[in-house]
Amino acid sequence: MRNKEFIYTYIRHRDEHDLCRMEMRSFFGIDTPSNVLKSTIEIDPSRSPFINERLEVLYEGDLFEQITTQVERIDLGQSTFKVVCLNTTELGSTDKIGHEERRKLERQIGLEINGEPDLDSPETVFGFVALDGKWYFGKLMFSENIWFHHQQKPHMYSTALSTRVARAVANIAVPHPEGVRAIDPCCGIGTVLVEALSMGINIVGRDINRRVVLGSRKNIAHFGLTGDVAIGPIADVVDNYDVTIIDMPYNLFTHITADEQLEIIKEARRFTKKVVIVTIDTIDHMIEEVGFHIVDRCVARKGTFSRQVLVCE
Structure with missing residues (x-):
């Protein structure tokens, strides 16, 4: 069984850049000038004033279609869910995905999950992201400020x-x-x-x-x-x-x-x-x-x- 992997996205003001990277080093032992970081270390995103969201990776693939195939395994029964694309802005060297394309991809993945879609108050929030030539899907947690x-x-x-x-x-x-x-x-x-x-x-x-x-x-x-x-x-x-x-x-x-x-x-x-x-x-x-x-x-x-x-x- 492989270790859990997490993807963290960041939002910080220019003046906070160095402080943010110092916090990264304390949490993860590494830092990055980028606004996205991958680690096997689990941190509650609400702890940091800079972390925007955390994706707990469940599936990954080189192609988007590989993700949609893997999510067919998810069976939530009567539980509610929604799916969110994280590529709302440039993440590292990966370009932003436009609004219409994000909605399309979200619908494609959502149709493969056995559960009840709920965009307002879902019991589970899933997320996916394109990053450095790969696709990742998992449980999404937003930071509370x-x-x-x-x-x-x-x-x-x-x-x-x-x-x-x-x-x-x-x-x-x-x-x-x-x-x-x-x-x-x-x-x-x-x-x-x-x-x-x-x-x-x-x-x-x-x-x-x-x-x-x-x-x-x-x-x-x-x-x-x-x-x-x-x-x-x-x-x-x-x-x-x-x-x-x-x-x-x-x-x-x-x-x-x-x-x-x-x-x-x-x-x-x-x-x-x-x-x-x-x-x-x-x-x-x-x-x-x-x-x-x-x-x-x-x-x-x-x-x-x-x-x-x-x-x-």
């Missing part, structure tokens, strides 16, 4: 990470959550915490500022999530964690010096194996000084403003 609903929080800072960046950073830090304990010891209003908790990541928060901790707790509760957020400096962390996420504090109300940045990284080195740091400053020398090594990095841009995302072990 969960992060989008987290944009309007009861408490917000103008300098906080966007929900899309925060979600990607959480995925980069904890791509495979099972058995992983994480901490955000400078959590601010909890933007990263909300995204991580909504994905089932085992993470706790902490911040030295009592007011923002209270705001963080309210933000978490607002979305029906449960998470622990403590008040206190990073120096008070006593447990060990598999990974730490640090969005280096900065804004008009948090004047952090280079020495304070260094101290935060030193403290993290004490209780964690891996740290993902988001910073507007170049702090490579600090990271090396405390014994971490940068194993991956990217720049997340928003217009003329940019942040560095560093994975350190």
Whole structure:
């Protein structure tokens, strides 16, 4: 029995290109400049702010007719289904398929499946795609933009990470959550915490500022999530964690010096194996000084403003 194979399609803004590829590397161990990626690794597409859909491949062939022959095996009985062609845009080096042609191909495949077609509320959604000279058919899962609903929080800072960046950073830090304990010891209003908790990541928060901790707790509760957020400096962390996420504090109300940045990284080195740091400053020398090594990095841009995302072990 062969391993499962999945095809992921992506949508990302030009400014998010590097961050998207960094998330790919964390999830799959590889990346691509393309908007489509194949992997045997199964990721819920709703975890990523960039993945548009995921096709779990059931059948493949060099010709479209080979796909239609294979789908004759599918017997859904009275269950409902619909079939969707993924070639709505250029995918890698494969051209877009026009609207009328897509509808025609969808009907051809649909006629071979034993089941009840339902275009509005199907129990099963199948998809197919032409990619690099081959055809693939399988179960289709669309991404839900969960992060989008987290944009309007009861408490917000103008300098906080966007929900899309925060979600990607959480995925980069904890791509495979099972058995992983994480901490955000400078959590601010909890933007990263909300995204991580909504994905089932085992993470706790902490911040030295009592007011923002209270705001963080309210933000978490607002979305029906449960998470622990403590008040206190990073120096008070006593447990060990598999990974730490640090969005280096900065804004008009948090004047952090280079020495304070260094101290935060030193403290993290004490209780964690891996740290993902988001910073507007170049702090490579600090990271090396405390014994971490940068194993991956990217720049997340928003217009003329940019942040560095560093994975350190």
